[in-house]
Amino acid sequence: MKQGFRKIVAAGFLTIALTAAGCSSTPSSQGGENGLDKELNVFNWSEYLPDSVIKKFEERYGVKVNYSTFSSNEEMLAKVSAGGGIYDLTVASDYFIQPMANQGLIEPLDLNNIPNFKNLEPDLVNKEHDPGNKYSVPYMGNTVSLAYNPDNIKTSITSFADLWKPELKSQIVMVDDQRFILGMVLKTLGYSGNDTDPAHLEEAKQKMLQLMPNIKAFDSDSPKTLMINGEVNVALVWGPEIALAQREKPQITTVLPKEGLMITFDNFVIPAGAKHKKTAEAFINFLLEPEISAEIAKDFPYINPNTEARKLIDKETLENIAIYPPPEEMKRVESLKNIGDSVKLYDRIWSEVKSSQ
Structure with missing residues (x-):
């Protein structure tokens, strides 16, 4: 997960x-x-x-x-x-x-x-x-998709980069998945979500550390629960979790981020x-x-x-873009790849980021 x-x-x-x-x-x-x-x-x-x-x-x-x-x-x-x-x-x-x-x-x-x-x-x-x-x-x-509750979030969210807005402090739930999340950060920097350049990954680490105050929880098991309960109002989670949350709160809105999604x-x-x-x-x-x-x-x-x-x-279900991104979006989707021994670098960075929480 x-x-x-x-x-x-x-x-x-x-x-x-x-x-x-x-x-x-x-x-x-x-x-x-x-x-x-x-x-x-x-x-x-x-x-x-x-x-x-x-x-x-x-x-x-x-x-x-x-x-x-x-x-x-x-x-x-x-x-x-x-x-x-x-x-x-x-x-x-x-x-x-x-x-x-x-x-x-x-x-x-x-x-x-x-x-x-x-x-x-x-x-x-x-x-x-x-x-x-x-x-x-x-x-x-699935993709790890982006969604928010517009009833409680007044700022515009159109990209991954918007997650760093200070008004979103303690408002975000993310999956506890180093490849998807660090991949997202790399994409905001203009790199591939599968980048293995140590300098780029260090850059991503520093930017991820800046994001930590906005993250209330990492949850790969049932992140929809925090959205449904109103404990958070922004989610970067498995697309189906967004779809399931929308069954309880239809106002939850899926965003197709400017940087493009990742899929596995x-x-x-x-x-x-x-x-x-x-x-x-x-x-x-x-x-x-x-x-x-x-x-x-x-x-x-x-x-x-x-x-x-x-x-x-x-x-x-088939038309819900949180689950099945539209064809034009799928052309931009980046698949997670095997990155060989570089996974050890991801492991270290992820551990250091999580320990700062």
Whole structure:
């Protein structure tokens, strides 16, 4: 903001079984009937998957899902790096996938066990961070979007640069995400949000320190709460959090900043040593069913990469610019990239900035 298996006799049996189970209205009562194990350990971002969807999977396949959450990519990486086959499935942002693969932290997927992969938007698969989707399957994406409550904020907000206005003291909530936030600061300085020049990053650090009095909280779990409660009136947070806040307070206004947004997609990956790999792949396949994917989007309206699911998502959600920036804006959007060892510099700067709060 997060797996080895029992073999089956016939190579095509799992796909057939999954297809049959997907069409059946009778839930499987015991694990193992479909070549799956009886439990699955899932590690995901907070507020990213409805309980109702987990229960449907459990009822259909007779698999107990042990579900735990994290609040940042860094937290996820630390726990997955500890090894031991604790998790069978986790979610990683696109720019984390190549480093995790290079370090042997994730296992190759068998896409034959994920036939619903075909439902994904063609332009959102086979990307630079994972050619051929050897290790990952897109789940959901988002920008970190900018919004404010015009009922309580009288100053004009049209850009990221406006966040430094002194009248916004203690009025801002931001996601606790170093890449997005430092990327935003770099963009106000005229640099790429993926800049790795130490001098530019030092410049961004000093400017970020100047912004700290205006930040009331860093919150990646549920930043919408502060907006809804009126504790803050400006948010630089996950776009869907803005959309959810607007359900409670329609006056909250989304801003398309002059500097341009940044975007990332989260992806399913299977940690190395996972004990229930095929069950993890079955879970991915289940979540890519159009109806299930649309159900997820209803509760957590992130950018949905599922072509068939989008046909089932309401028009209001698809037209909300906090979630789906308009086409002309998407031409300016910058994707977060893998920055190699420079991430250590980001880590240090972020730690120094946060310690000043």
